Amino acid sequence: MSDATTTDLYEVTMALSYLREGMRAPATFGLFVRDLPPGRGFLVAAGLEPALDFLAGFRVERADVEDFAAALKRPVEDLQPLLGLSFEGExxxxxxxxxxxxxEPLLEVTAPLPQAQLVETYLLNQVCHQTVVASKAARCVLAAAGHPLVDFSLRRTHGPGAGFQAARLGAVAGFAGTSNVAAATALGFPASGTMAHSYIEAFPDEEEAFRAFARCHPGPVTLLVDTYDTEAGVRIAARVLKDLRRGPGCAIRLDSGDLGALARGARAVLDAAGLPEVRIVASGGLDEYGVxxxxxxxxxxDVYAVGTRVGxxxxxPYLDCAYKLVEYDGRPVMKLSSAKVTAPGRKQVHRRAGHPDVIALAVxxxxxxxxxxxxxVMRGGRRTGPPDRWQDARExxxxxxxxxxxxxxxxxxxxPVRPVRSRALEELTARVRAQIEDRLPSRAARSV
Structure with a gap:
């Protein structure tokens, strides 16, 4: 089974019908967000790179056709027109x-209609999920006001793939590191981690646990101080770090309670112990609001670790995203459903600092x-350049x-800043609407 079957069943039924009807002319679909979620002033475009990887490798194989047939409870021969279908578009x-x-269109796909239709679900899955997480991560960076942020989300994300995405999107947003070893290694991004409460509990007392951890790790260490009594834990950590002369680069971590009050108390203890360089890391249910x-x-x-709420x-946790047909065989099309009206035609978004974006026709x-x-970014089913790096997206x-x-x-x-539409786009929208309404039975009946 390939990624071609990672789709909704109706994509398969529509694509098959298009092929049987000979509808292979170029179609353009636009992927956009209808409305920003509450509490968002902007979104961060994300998910394009894995979407392009998917399109570049998209091909319906024999096993996929068999799976489609099984899902539809039809003979494999009925689904044969889909065999060998690949993405050859722009x-x-x-x-x-x-x-x-x-x-604003986040992407536009132009390809023979069956191809452009069959890839809809996967593109929406990648772009919508990653855009919403990237936007949350970017808001955390704004809230931190220059303080480093670390991604701790892997254990709470909806699967390891989502955890990898969260780590990558944190890097794009401006995070300083991630606890996710696989992501850190693959991305060339700093890995960051401390210890769990279970580690402390496995030893007779906190001091023995802290000393054992420091013996195992000769470099800077971060000691979790709130397993039992936080104030006592800070004092024990300060004593251990001072005895071992391990202050520079080291830290303590607070993971529960009134983090502000505990941090002020911990800072006083550390400073009094002659350890002003030991940093304080805070975690535990944080997102941009708490930070x-x-x-x-x-x-x-000094450092904020964010996990569940951000990942x-x-x-x-979702976007009202859509992937809508805007042109078929050179004919602009649109949807007129109440509250879900779309704008026809291929588009471009023009940006100028200090002004609203202008959504215009591509021509x-x-x-x-x-x-x-x-x-x-893709022509003839192939990338027009090398894969983008997270560092470029961050810039x-x-x-x-x-x-x-x-x-x-x-x-x-x-x-949020509200984009505006160009006059040409507004005129095309009005013209296409009028053409559609003139063809509606209710309109025709009224004209008799």
Whole structure:
């Protein structure tokens, strides 16, 4: 079984029907977010790289056809038209790391209709999930106000694949490290970790546990101090670090309770012990809201570790994403359903610092002093360049956030910038709407 079967059944039934009807003309689908989730002033485009990997390797094999037939409870021969189908189209997309807004196409796929249809589900899965997690991670970086952040989400994400994605997206957002060893190794990103409460509990007391850990790891160590009594744990950790002369680079970690108050108490103990260089790491149910509160309160926390709430984007775990047909065989098309109206035609998004983005038709001349967001990243089913690096996406995000208004960057009650549509796009939308409505039976009946 290949990734070709990672799709919704109706994609298969539609693609098969298109092939039997001879509908193989080029079709363009646009993937976009209808509305930003509550509490979001912007989104971070993500998921494009694995989406391109999928498209580059997409091919319906014999085993896939057999699986499709089994799902439909039909003879394998009925599904034969799908055999050998591969992706041979073009993709124009917003590179990962760019800030994006509602209604802006994150990518456009142009390919023979059956091909463009059959890849819908996988593209939505990759782009929507990773965009929502990247956006959450970026907000954590904003909240931390320069303090390093570490990803601790692997044990709570929805599967190891999602955990890898969370680590990568944290790197894109500006995190300093991850606890995920596989991701750190694959990405060339710093791995970071301490110890668990079980380690402390396995020893007769905290001091013996701390000394054993330090003996095993000759470099800087981070000691978890809140297994029993946090204040006592800090004092024991300070004594061990001072006895072993291991202060520089070392840290203590607070994982529960009133992190602000505990951090202030721990800082006082460490300073009094002559260990001002020992850092304080805080973890335990944190996301951008908790981090922002601690930073505003002036808590003496040096590093924030965020996990569950960020890895699953707990307060906004999904996007209202859509992948809609906007053109078929040169004919612009649109959907008129209530509250889900789409705009027809291939598009481009033009950006200019200090101004709303302009969503325009792809054939329009760009407005003065703007730069296009969508770039051709695949042609003829092949990438137009080497795979993008997370470091490149990180630079794009940093540059885009520097151009956004403070109101969009707020952690509490942000105000997203609303893109505008070009006059040509508005005119095409009105024209196509009128053509569709003229063909509707209800309209025809009224005209009699």
């Amino acid at each position: 993709v124009r997309a917003v590179p990962e790391g760019h800030a994006v807004f509602a209604d 922002a509160r601690l930073v505003r309160a002036g808590a003496p926390i 699953v984007a707990a307060d906004a 329009e001349a760009p407005p003065e002093s703007t730069r296009p967001l969508l770039h051709t 794009r995000l940093s540059a885009d956030l520097a151009e956004l208004p403070d109101s969009a960057l707020r952690i509490e009650d942000p105000e």
